[in-house]
Amino acid sequence: MKRSKIVLVAILVMLLSACCDKPQKLEIMNTGIEPVMGLGEPISANFTGDAWLKMLSTEPGYDCNVYNVTFAPGTRNYWHSHSIGQILLCTEGVGYYQEMGQPARRLVVGDVVNIPANTMHWHGAATDSRFTHIGITPRVNENATTWGEPVSDEAYEQATK
């Protein structure tokens, strides 16, 4: 009788321990080291904070580049514009997109942004979440990017609060 109780308690402890692992495992699946299309290499030019870039397709005949960008929490790129525009497909975490003079748009998984031509804007992660989007530059041969100033901490805080 006593032995069976000890066995039961031991099984209980094992099961409790297994169940306590659960949230951790789910978190790894949600914010895992590798985004769905891969992480790529660190990039720093024109970014405030840590970011990674993975080129996915640069076939010359397509005149269209495709790549994956991952922003660490708090990271954003500088103000910039594209002469034809850019498409963002949000695949992980929470981020923001802001056009100059407009309120920021909060982005979650599944969101699509069609960035208009010649419009100063930035995109990046929320303060508390890694953020990944696929980026598509259509008509790449004539689609020029113009980089501006960093997004100040004050402007970023205002946009993401």
Place this chain on the structure above:
Amino acid sequence: MKRSKIVLVAILVMLLSACCDKPQKLEIMNTGIEPVMGLGEPISANFTGDAWLKMLSTEPGYDCNVYNVTFAPGTRNYWHSHSIGQILLCTEGVGYYQEMGQPARRLVVGDVVNIPANTMHWHGAATDSRFTHIGITPRVNENATTWGEPVSDEAYEQATK
């Protein structure tokens, strides 16, 4: 003593039941109803089996359409070609891509396919896995698709075995 044993057994049953839910929940996260960019609406023309299409970006100025295609297990599209080509970004499950006269390529999450111009091919799911890819049609205004015959069951089985 007996009562405490009953309580322990009751807790054990509860925990076992909770732990039995675990694989089911993980499976939902892996092959959930909604792919990362959404499921969209059923499509049937030029497909063998069940498939869903969600348009993501069709901005005329970009000359580049972006969409999500989800194939039920065993589903594939008909043989077809694009006059400029197409980009596939694999985001869920296991699938196949085959060019006419070539062995099929097995596709997993993170894979990219640059489909060459004027090349007869098909893509679709594995027999035992749902499969989702983002599709990008660059230079869409001049990128004509030519549809051919369905991929026969024999050809599909041969390609995916």
